[in-house]
Amino acid sequence: MATYQSDDGWNALGDPTRRAIVACLAERPRAVGELADELPISRPAVSQHLKVLKEAGLVTDHATGTRRVYRLNPAGVAALRDQLDTFWSRALDNYRDVAEQPAESANESPNEERP
Numbered sequence: 001m002a003t004y005q006s007d008d009g010w011n012a013l014g015d016p017t018r019r020a021i022v023a024c025l026a027e028r029p030r031a032v033g034e035l036a037d038e039l040p041i042s043r044p045a046v047s048q049h050l051k052v053l054k055e056a057g058l059v060t061d062h063a064t065g066t067r068r069v070y071r072l073n074p075a076g077v078a079a080l081r082d083q084l085d086t087f088w089s090r091a092l093d094n095y096r097d098v099a100e101q102p103a104e105s106a107n108e109s110p111n112e113e114r115p
C-alpha cells in the first residue's frame with residue numbers, strides 16, 4: 001500500500017480544496033483570510049491545506065505585517081509540469097511506435113500462427 005508523502009505534489013493536488021487554493025493563488029498571492037473568503041471552508045481549514053501544499057513545495061509564504069501571504073512556488077509547479085511533459089512525451093512516443101508499425105503486424109493477434 002502506498003503511503004502519503006508530504007513532499008509529493010500530486011498527492012497534495014489530489015484534494016479538490018487544495019486544487020481550488022492553487023487556482024486562487026494562480027491568479028495572485030493571497031492571505032489565508034482572502035482564501036477563506038473565496039472558499040466554503042474556515043480559515044483554520046485553509047491553513048491546514050496550505051501547510052500540505054507548502055510541504056509539497058507548491059506554495060511559499062512570507063510575512064506582511066501580521067499576515068502571511070501565500071503564492072505559488074514556481075519551482076514546485078515547474079517540477080510538476082516537467083513530470084507531465086515527460087508523461088506526455090512517452091505517451092506520444094508509444095503512440096507513434098504503434099502507428100508506424102506495418103499494417104500486417106498491427107492486425108496480427110499475438111496468438112495467431114503464421115503460415
